[in-house]
């Protein structure tokens with residue numbers, strides 16, 4: 001599904017990613033862990049097509065195609081989804097209007113006709129229930145005045161509606177209380193399938209107690225210094241990052 | 248427009264209107280002299296620093312005459328807003344057959360009103376366009392909302408322009424008197440298929456008696472070819488509530504002077520506007536509020552969206568006078584630049600001469616936020632669509648203050664077609 005080879009990137013003069021290798025197969029869940037500032041969001045944003053960081057070496061190949069020349073919207077059409085660490089507020093654009101536009105853009109791309117209002121509403125109501133949000137929520141402007149939990153639920157709601165093949169969740173678990181965390185985990189569990197892959201970025205192993213990863217990668221200063229099975233997350237919880245750094 | 252030409256036009260007007268009573272003729276003459284003393288503003292004037300009037304001054308505008316009454320009835324379907332009454336004025340001429348009137352409101356032609364209340368016209372103004380209007384005032388209405396009357400249906404007067412090929416000057420006046428405990432919504436619309444460059448120079452005098460409420464909106468859609476000047480003076484007595492909303496689509500030059508005097512305790516005003524500018528058009532909003540009494544609340548909230556090489560000015564000033572208490576004053580101006588060549592001058596000012604006041608002011612001018620654009624694109628919207636949605640959202644944040652659903656829907660449709 002996703003093959004990242006020796007990816008290096010810089011923001012301005014500063015090198016952020018220093019040779020990342022990552023191979024995600026269909027149906028797999030990969031966890032990327034690391035401290036603040038290690039480059040996790042940069043990696044996520046680059047897969048989704050943000051141009052803040054510039055590729056200096058290596059490649060990102062998705063479904064057999066190099067992503068380098070693709071716009072963020074083309075990547076979205078091809079099934080990439082990023083749940084943002086810090087979703088931005090977009091005043092005056094309400095969730096319903098926005099999701100309808102996004103969904104229909106995707107349907108048009110695949111030659112399907114647009115969803116009628118009733119079907120859309122039925123579908124979004126089902127998904128709202130999954131992430132434990134009220135119907136009135138979708139009348140609100142995107143991320144405006146949302147609590148931390150609402151922002152993250154809204155990201156998962158969009159994932160459930162847009163049905164991506166590769167979902168990258170950038171610290172979707174941060175700042176959530178235990179109930180919200182369970183709700184989010186439940187959303188991910190429901191969505192999991194043998195065709196769909198996840199990259200779960202986090203710096204706490206907490207979420208991984210609910211969503212079991214196939215692989216765990218530890219990112220330190222722009223490099224994956226260690227990869228392993230789920231037991232790596234448990235070790236990390238017990239011993240902290242210094243344990244790896246010392247090695 | 249040379250002053251000599253204006254003088255000739257003025258004498259022609261006096262001749263044509265030789266039936267008018269002497270008081271009115273004198274009023275015109277006085278005003279015209281005041282105008283001549285000041286002349287057109289230049290950019291050296293403090294209140295006109297960012298507005299270049301050369302495009303207006305270089306043209307000549309004749310006054311409208313009976314020959315401008317159109318032969319055929321214009322198609323009003325395009326401007327239909329359901330659930331409201333409409334008074335139709337075509338090329339400056341009132342159209343009785345096309346109009347519908349609400350009950351509980353007295354509507355008089357302006358000149359009748361002035362003849363019976365000559366003292367109602369105030370000749371003093373720092374604004375030469377005001378003096379010019381009084382000198383040339385042609386069409387106009389006076390509306391009185393009777394004591395204790397609540398008018399539920401909005402009343403619109405639509406200034407419709409058709410088939411004018413050359414440059415014409417219009418000088419209408421609007422007087423609205425809200426008597427005690429009355430309430431009304433009034434909508435002014437300036438629109439039509441404007442071809443020649445017209446110069447529309449309007450004066451509005453709005454009086455709100457104790458505990459009255461007036462919701463006044465303006466819609467200006469002139470194909471971006473006319474010059475729109477308006478000078479509104481609002482007087483608010485005790486516990487009155489005034490709200491103002493201007494939706495304006497690019498005129499060549501548009502200038503709004505809105506002066507709101509909170510004279511009576513407990514009076515409140517919300518002054519809002521959305522200016523949409525494109526090409527090389529220029530829009531200028533001067534919003535003045537005076538808190539003369541205690542327990543008053545005022546709010547200015549203006550937005551503009553500027554495309555291409557257009558430019559704009561927001562100059563808001565709220566003065567909270569000495570010896571007033573518990574005042575609440577807010578000012579906000581937000582501008583979205585959609586082109587590198589668009590320019591905005593924003594200057595919200597609070598002038599506080601007392602201690603007991605709660606106030607905030609803010610001003611932001613910028614381009615579309617890259618992070619927000621990336622967010623939308625990452626969901627599959629292409630760049631133009633993402634931009635369109637954001638711009639629409641920016642405008643909706645202002646438009647949502649239009650409380651009447653039918654007027655809101657009409658404006659939303661206008662906005663969407665402007666954005667295309």
Ligand SMILES: Nc1ncnc2c1ncn2[C@@H]1O[C@H](COP(=O)(O)OP(=O)(O)O)[C@@H](O)[C@H]1O
Pocket residue numbers: 011016034035036037038039040041042043052
């Ligand atoms: N827009 C930016 N401009 C400059 N530096 C940035 C920018 N975004 C991130 N960085 C830097 O890149 C590094 C990695 O940041 P980030 O990818 O956000 O880390 P993480 O998500 O792991 O906390 C940090 O040193 C951060 O300061």
Ligand SMILES: [Mg+2]
Pocket residue numbers: 040041042085170171
């Ligand atoms: Mg991060």
